[in-house]
């Protein structure tokens with residue numbers, strides 16, 4: 001029996017993640033400093049872990065309600081209101097999921113009918129395109145530009161909209177570019193979104209990691225709540241990636257539809273994670289802010305280092321990534337990343353794995369201690385100097 | 398001192414003394430001149446006393462003997478704890494001297510090359526008039542020192558590359 005043939009064509013044709021191959025390469029170098037890690041270098045604060053340990057001692061090991069523990073739903077509702085001026089009813093408009101990852105999948109499966117188009121500004125997180133395809137939709141890329149700081153513009157959005165466009169999935173603060181969209185960046189888009197009755201799936205997992213000001217959610221603009229599904233979670237803000245707790249906040253009709261899928265496919269998010277997330281949201285904001293100020297220092301440190309190395313790098317204002325261009329070196333990002341790991345044992349991720357306009361860029365995560373960043377950047381500097389010297393004279397202009 | 402900028406500079410330097418004024422200025426979003434001026438003040442005011450490297454001597458095969466000596470003393474007229482402490486901390490093998498509350502008065506930490514040297518030091522101490530008694534403890538193994546974990550370097554549990 002040909003098992004390969006038994007696999008659904010949608011899944012068979014799904015390309016493997018571009019990160020995979022690189023992962024295998026870096027794994028052969030145990031001495032490497034990796035700037036390829038997309039999760040915090042901090043460990044979940046102790047009082048959060050302790051809340052879970054305590055609950056285990058008390059024997060809390062059961063299912064919870066499909067939607068999530070009521071106390072956690074209340075805490076999420078309050079948190080969204082206090083931090084981002086978003087008002088969602090805890091019993092009808094919020095759902096606790098297995099990380100933001102499940103929420104993304106639920107949102108797409110809920111909205112997308114066969115043949116629907118979903119707009120995806122790129123470069124972006126690697127899951128969106130595949131999740132749209134798995135939901136039977138057609139992903140439509142909007143390449144965002146470095147000269148606009150990788151923000152989405154009205155012109156770009158307008159050009160991509162067709163009668164079949166159902167939704168747009170956005171991620172600000174952005175992985176991999178670190179771009180953020182402020183209030184004034186969102187405002188011009190509202191009219192188009194309303195006119196075409198688009199739904200905005202807004203992945204705000206990096207919301208807390210916004211520098212120079214606080215995060216702005218498109219759902220907080222007048223009339224936009226009806227058009228928006230806010231997705232977030234505790235993974236990045238509270239250094240809780242392994243706990244697998246995220247959530248989605250959306251108008252009740254959409255939320256109930258997502259809940260239907262969730263109850264049949266996931267039942268509920270793990271209770272241990274929910275208890276820890278509750279503690280994080282109630283008592284973890286100070287630690288969160290302390291971590292953010294550490295990221296902010298590193299961010300400035302890394303941006304300056306890339307400027308000194310002479311690789312152009314727009315200033316990222318969110319998440320924990322910088323996305324410098326290596327085009328001036330006359331090599332592809334893939335070649336850059338491969339030779340860098342070979343010659344200097346530093347791992348970065350070539351930008352093309354994050355989609356269009358990622359070509360010619362590398363993603364470097366600064367979720368790593370200052371000492372290691374310092375060392376990694378010295379090595380990158382040495383590497384770039386060496387590569388420059390091999391350039392033909394004509395390309396130095 | 399409550400100026401948050403000055404405190405932030407100190408905490409950065411305490412963690413990594415190799416940071417340049419320029420790097421600190423960038424991280425804290427202030428001018429290099431400001432940082433340089435503040436660091437100069439730290440030096441002149443004796444707030445920053447010394448820069449050094451924290452060395453894991455065992456890794457270069459240098460066995461050092463560490464001991465803690467609890468010392469009971471009787472301060473005499475005109476010769477209080479401070480004077481007693483000075484007599485003790487001037488010995489180069491003494492790493493730290495603390496005045497303690499509780500069962501004894503001074504806690505003296507030694508770092509020397511051999512057990513015999515510890516013996517010789519304790520003998521010297523015991524011969525002082527103001528010393529009533531000493532109790533010596535040898536350090537068998539160091540797990541953590543000055544906030545740094547020594548026995549297993551912080552292991553990064555994360556996947557080397559993740560999306």
Ligand SMILES: Cc1ncc(COP(=O)(O)O)c(C=O)c1O
Pocket residue numbers: 038098099100101102125171175203205232233234235241244245246560
């Ligand atoms: C933009 C973005 N969205 C979602 C996720 C997944 O988050 P979670 O751990 O909550 O599933 C990540 C993780 O890297 C991410 O970068």
